[in-house]
Amino acid sequence: MIILGLSAYYHDSAAVIIENETIIAAAQEERFTRKKQDSRFPEKAINYCLSAAGIGLDKVDRIVFYDKPFIKFERLLETYIAEVPRGLLSFWVAIPLWIKEKLFLKDSLLKEFAKLSGMSKAEIHDKILFSEHHQSHAASAFYPSPFQDAAIVTLDGVGEWTTTSIAYGNGNDIKILKEIKFPHSLGLLYSAFTYYTGFKVNSGEYKVMGLAPYGEPIYVDQIKKHLIDIKKDGSFRLNMKYFNYATGLTMTNNAFHKLFGSPPRKSESIVTQKEMDLARSIQVVTEEIMIKIAKYAKDITGSKNLCLAGGVALNCVGNGEILRSKLFDNIWIQPAAGDAGGALGAAYAAYYMEYDHARTISPSERDKMQGAFLGPANTPEEIKQTLDKYHAVYEEVTDESVLLKTVAVALDEGKVVGWHQGRMEFGPRALGGRSILGDARSPAMQKKMNLKIKYRESFRPFAPSVLAEDVSAYFQLDVPSPYMLLVAPVQIPIRIPLSKDESGLFGIDKLNVPKSTIPAVTHVDYSARVQTIHKDTNPRYYKLIEAFKKISKCSVIVNTSFNVRGEPIVCSPQDSYTCFMRTEMDMLVIENFILYKDKQPEYTETSNWQNEFELD
């Protein structure tokens, strides 16, 4: 049975195609259209999925959309009615959009698919199914996991009504056990602080998480006293007196601003200690809720395994805390935990729940995600053609060991390398398929990469890639973290103790003090967002770090996504080459082709790229 899963029309459109239990392909539309978190119908991602499967739409048995628009509309109407006359402005803006487009989603899908495939709407009609938003998340967390049974926790902003759910997955079935409903939402609470600290809602949340270690948790009591009532089982209620998202066009209102003593920080203005303290405080509260919910999930399911999905599951600091709480023997987190992953969940939900197919778990398999390398790859001919188009100067190195040694030497010399290999990743993290790499031992690397390569805020940390078997030598982590979704403390022996003066530093001043022998990936609180590299899912990247280890005696390198701020991660050789030429990267490696920056012809920019990518 071939099923196409879709997420679209909200943010981060994506398409996934599965054949029985195997994921054939998965990709986000933004990677093709080059518009970050593109929400349009994912035409290009669908076309890619169909071509990867080698079929036309006529061979697809079912198309499953990741949420149910009627129930969302019901939530909107009931919220407005409950709050009337507040929300009039929001109503006036939102309802025409719904009446004009979103309410007729099935018809829109039919039209788009008919246009894309040349089939008639009638032929496509019976193929289309809808899955509930949190059911899609739960399915994306459980079905690809390596567990026969598991507690499933989904946490996000909001789907139809649900914002948080606990479910139990066993075999091919998922039963939702508990739900928290809109407007009480952990994701929206976090987004409210993202908004208030001057970052963009829906994309700046990970900046808040990265900013948190610079601050002190001085607002925790205030948050718990005024904004949220947390129960012992992790359920919570928000005090809507302080929030505007249910009926207004902002996340927070004047009562919230008065509580914290000022209006929201203006975007791109200086980040002060106050924002850092707020970030730390909301992070502490979030972790407390995540752990309480996990504990309750354990109590009511009795399972020793936990699966996580939903946007909040990208909070890898919170995930690390759940891991260290030892509530569960095993944790598996969907790498595309946000809405893009809902497309995968929707497809799996139909396959297992609607059509009741048996679920098999292969003991040799890590999980069904194939390392999240589910996107397009490029042939040597394609790469050559692109590079020739730009008159690029390149070397083709077919001997893999020579290629890897060359890259390893460059990394050891402090060079920054663009690394474009194999299939593109599915989900928000670059995992060694479309990555920018650097030497984690270099104290100057974080600053260089932030300001000269990524053109982003200097406070933002970088993540380490480490050979799986060496992880415990560097980090207090003894489980695989292939998707960079667990934060762990750096091992004490490799930490550099702070001098008396350095210990007294506050906030952003902490940034320039090297904290360990791998300073480029050690955050100010001695933590790191670890990615373990495994031979089976990521062989070439594994061999590269092995080659680097041979030269440097260090099996950790910096891995950041191959893009500049506001740009979707690169997809094609053209994206990689242009990103390489626009930044101060030293070397680009696309499959077997090596390019050195100093050998390239002068690059003439054809567009104003700094305006092309809206800042995130």
Added chain:
Amino acid sequence: MEFLKELLSFLKVRKKFWLMPIIIVLLLLSVLIILAESAVIAPFIYTLF
């Protein structure tokens, strides 16, 4: 027509028939909106979509 059928079955399953008059009024209003071709502004706010 199919949309109306699906809407009715949705209201039946969810036991939300009381929403029907509101939806009808909104649909009628939408005709006016479409006729007037007023710009639909997509707000950034999280929960509207």
